[in-house]
Amino acid sequence: MADHDERLGQDGVGEPDAFERLWTPHRIVYIKGEGKPATGDEADCPFCRIPQMDDVEGLIVHRGEHAYAVLNLYPYNAGHLLVCPYRHVADYTDLTDEETLEVAELTKTAMRTMREVTSPQGFNLGMNQGNIAGAGIAAHLHQHIVPRWGGDANFLPVIGQTKTMPQLLGDTRDMLAAAWPKE
Template sequence: MADGGGLDGGPATAYPGDAEVTDGFELAGVPDAFQRLWTPHRLAYIKGGQEQVTSEQTCPFCRAPQLGDEESLIVHRGTHAFVLLNLFPYNAGHLLVCPYRHVPDYTDIDEAETAEIAALTQTAMRVLRSVSNPSGFNLGMNQGVTGGAGIAAHLHQHVVPRWGGDGNFLPIIAQTKAITQTLGEVREQVAHAWPSAGDTPGPVA
């Protein structure tokens, strides 16, 4: 069935899968000014995202190091932790720092893991500054399902680069992000700029 019309007052828009009304009556509903973006495929993520990670064998953060860097979006492999791009980035360059061990809580990691995750987070910030010159960052770990963790079973630190104006009406009102680069392009830039041991990151040529 069509919605209540476009924001510009134009004719209603039919969507794929809408039932055709041919017997003289409309189905129940109150027309309004909103367009609908139907995303039924998201229901599987909303309802079963956490339940799908039941062990190390079903954890994407455990699987990633077993794949090649390009396939897994890994930009750096350390001794106790690694860094990869978020498959669902808030901004281009949104990185995740993860321990190799499948542990859920910040209190579960040992001193060596804690130190390396902190050091990799600092390096990630330096690399992103050299690659894309963000004016700020969001750093954080969401702990547990109720704390907002998308995958609560495996600890991960978010490193999100921020620019003035990136929180415009699209993400705030429309819940939509405009990402200006592909994940492959960003991974290549960040991995190329990641310093070798003893080096400091410089601009990408």
């Protein structure tokens, strides 16, 4: 262990503990925000641009009156959806009652639709409010809906910097859009 620390230019100050360390320096790009929109304004916001695209190009699964469901371009898991209000707002408390209701309804419908077509065993749901809380695009609120299956997480993304996805985004979009309940 001492030879390893010396190779890294670290002097090993401190007492050894029971933890092994898995160093992932490639993650610094994400932490520093490289590739994120340069500003927080609407002109630079992907969630404001996506609704201007056609559904296939924008990976839009469903359009509502106040919000829409879109596949995450960088999914954590297959079927990772985002529900975004059309209005460019950063904070959940800034949503109108109508927007709040539709974000909630679209989230419920997304979960039902995914259960019907992909049979996930669970879901992660969440909104990261602000950069410090992990929001990749903090200027435009978005709800994450991540389907989960037993054994879907492993060390490949950390060790191999690779995430295996069983289906192309376009195919996932088509499947979910076709199964989305018609109004």
